[in-house]
Amino acid sequence: MKQNGGFINPPAIKRSLRDPYGDWWDKQERRNFGEPVHEDNDVLGVFSTEPYTHARPLKAFLSFGTFVLTTLGVCAVVYQYYPDKPSTARTFPDGLAAELGGPTALPVSSDIFMQHIQS
Numbered sequence: 001m002k003q004n005g006g007f008i009n010p011p012a013i014k015r016s017l018r019d020p021y022g023d024w025w026d027k028q029e030r031r032n033f034g035e036p037v038h039e040d041n042d043v044l045g046v047f048s049t050e051p052y053t054h055a056r057p058l059k060a061f062l063s064f065g066t067f068v069l070t071t072l073g074v075c076a077v078v079y080q081y082y083p084d085k086p087s088t089a090r091t092f093p094d095g096l097a098a099e100l101g102g103p104t105a106l107p108v109s110s111d112i113f114m115q116h117i118q119s
Contacts, residue, residue, distance in 0.1 A: 008036045015046045 025033040
């Protein structure tokens with residue numbers, strides 16, 4: 001049993017795919033006067049999203065795979081030829097114990113540090 005009361009439902013074709021230079025009565029929506037409107041007009045109208053027809057899935061997968069392989073190849077080349085660290089880490093003969101307060105200095109904990117910031 002039909003649920004739409006015998007309404008003539010035209011084929012589900014997006015209006016954005018119709019000829020934009022055709023002799024339409026409504027040039028913006030690309031439809032003629034008296035033409036029945038599809039029950040999914042909100043999805044099939046001119047202002048709905050465009051159907052994706054730019055690339056087939058295989059071509060899109062190959063393009064994405066090419067991009068990933070090229071990016072990883074460039075990263076590998078840069079990693080191979082990137083120079084090492086130009087200097088060594090700075091060291092001190094006796095360490096920095098005396099400059100940091102010596103062995104009797106109280107270590108700073110995160111609790112004391114947070115109390116100092118909050119006050």
